[in-house]
Amino acid sequence: xxFENKRVAGIASxxxxxxAMAAKKLAAEGRDIIDLSLGEPDFEPPTHVADAACEAIxxxxxxxxxxxxxxxxxxxxxxxxxxxxxxxxxLDEVIVANGxxxxxxxxxxxxxxxxDEVIIPTHAGYPTATSCPCTVASRSTSTxxxxxxxxxxxxxxxxxxxxxxxx
Numbered sequence: 001x002x003f004e005n006k007r008v009a010g011i012a013s014x015x016x017x018x019x020a021m022a023a024k025k026l027a028a029e030g031r032d033i034i035d036l037s038l039g040e041p042d043f044e045p046p047t048h049v050a051d052a053a054c055e056a057i058x059x060x061x062x063x064x065x066x067x068x069x070x071x072x073x074x075x076x077x078x079x080x081x082x083x084x085x086x087x088x089x090x091l092d093e094v095i096v097a098n099g100x101x102x103x104x105x106x107x108x109x110x111x112x113x114x115x116d117e118v119i120i121p122t123h124a125g126y127p128t129a130t131s132c133p134c135t136v137a138s139r140s141t142s143t144x145x146x147x148x149x150x151x152x153x154x155x156x157x158x159x160x161x162x163x164x165x166x167x
Contacts, residue, residue: 014101069096 016037023035044050056062068074074094081087097103112118 068092068094 019037020035023033023037027033027035045053071091073096074091077094077096078089078091081089095103097106108118
């Protein structure tokens with residue numbers, strides 16, 4: 001498929017999603033598959049969670065919410081962190097997102113400018129993270145020609161960064 005927008009064309013497909021789709025196909029063929037690709041739970045939601053979702057539907061709570069997430073859910077998160085972790089957060093410091101990849105993309109989009117340098121030590125769980133900064137800024141390379149947004153161990157980041165980041 002050809003994309004007209006070069007930024008969008010540079011976004012790689014998610015390898016973890018490709019693995020998940022392959023696992024679903026094999027399972028549909030009758031193979032015994034243990035799928036560890038997406039990090040989804042392998043169990044149904046607890047009954048009280050399913051009941052609350054059904055009740056929300058019955059009460060008409062099916063419209064788009066605010067970008068930061070439902071206020072009642074964010075307040076529950078604030079309370080949980082206070083109660084169980086001794087951490088104090090204001091409501092406007094908590095955002096609910098649909099997943100880690102989405103929130104990472106949103107953070108990059110909100111904070112990076114063209115020309116900003118990004119170092120992302122990645123691991124197998126988030127292989128698409130290296131493509132996210134490129135869609136909102138530019139991928140920087142070191143003097144050795146290696147991409148800074150590569151699978152570099154954290155200890156190597158300082159050596160690979162440009163002088164303005166090394167300080």
